[in-house]
Amino acid sequence: MDLLRIADLEPKQLNEILSQAAAVKAAPEDTSDRLAGKHVGLFFMKPSTRTRVSTETATVDLGARPVVLGQQEVGLGKREAVEDVARVLDRYLDVLAMRVFDHADLVAVADNAEAPVINLLSDEEHPCQALADLQTIAEARPLAGTTLAYLGDGNNVCHSLMVGAAMSDMIVRIAAPPGYEPKREYLEVAQAHSDVTVTDNPVEAVQGAHVVYTDVWASMGQEEEAEARARRFYPFQVNGPLFAMADPGAIFLHCLPAHRGEEVTDDVMDHARSRVYDQAENRMHSFKGLLVYLFE
Secondary structure, eight states, X not given: OXXXXXXXXXXXXXXXXXXXXXXXXXXXXXXXXXXXXXXXXXXXXXXXXXXXXXXXXXXXXXXXXXXXXXXXXXXXXXXXXXXXHHHHHHHHOSEEEEEOSOHHHHHHHHHTOSSOEEEEEOSSOOHHHHHHHHHHHHHHSOXXXXXXXXXXXXXXXXHHHHHHHHHXXXXXXXXXXXXXXXXXXXXXXXXXXXXXXXXXXXXXXXXXXXXXXXXXXXXXXXXXXXXXXXXXXXXXXXOHHHHTTSOTTOEEEEOSOOOBTTTBOHHXXXXXXXXXXXXXXXXXXXXXXXXXXXXX
């Protein structure tokens, strides 16, 4: 089974992976040798902090061996055809997890490898981030019936989170400036599972929400757009007055890195109900849960 998009999972499978993630977090010793003898390829075309450390640590904790690769040594699609790289790595590795720019590269690798291929981030989706997000929310309250407000760019993080939350029977509100909404194909998939709305009114999205989530306004590769985006996104900043409009017990999430003073203010990042560091930690536990699920 590959995980290129969160919708590659059925809702039951998603729930089982989240249950497994919670179990390995609660009792890591029970899975300390679950993947003994396995080799997990971790390919990074884009630099990372949380993804690199969480996946490599998770792999070691499960008793497997991580094989970390970068674009400089692999030359995916540059020095060597994507298909050839996939067929060769498939002979060495039991699973290949990849952080890439172009989602099409993931599809090409998956089409030419028998081993599971996992999307660690592409321009279309970030499913492993969504697993950690949902695990963090589930630690605070039951997923079903919870209202999630996402403010900002309808990007890869938004796509996976929106679909995964809807698959978990959450109510989802997306607030984005006109022209920056999530892609219709992802919205339609999410709406097939639950109540999902898109608005350009951040107050409307946050009012009474149980979870408030945001991401950077300009992602890696969009640096030239940063100034223009800042002007468009400023009304969607998650600050103290806006966060106060959410449910009294609402939690705040951010996939990190955060640009403090832009998409979120210090008082929200450091709020008593901010769960951003639990969320970052859960990148490791949810990846463990995914790997254990894949090899059960």
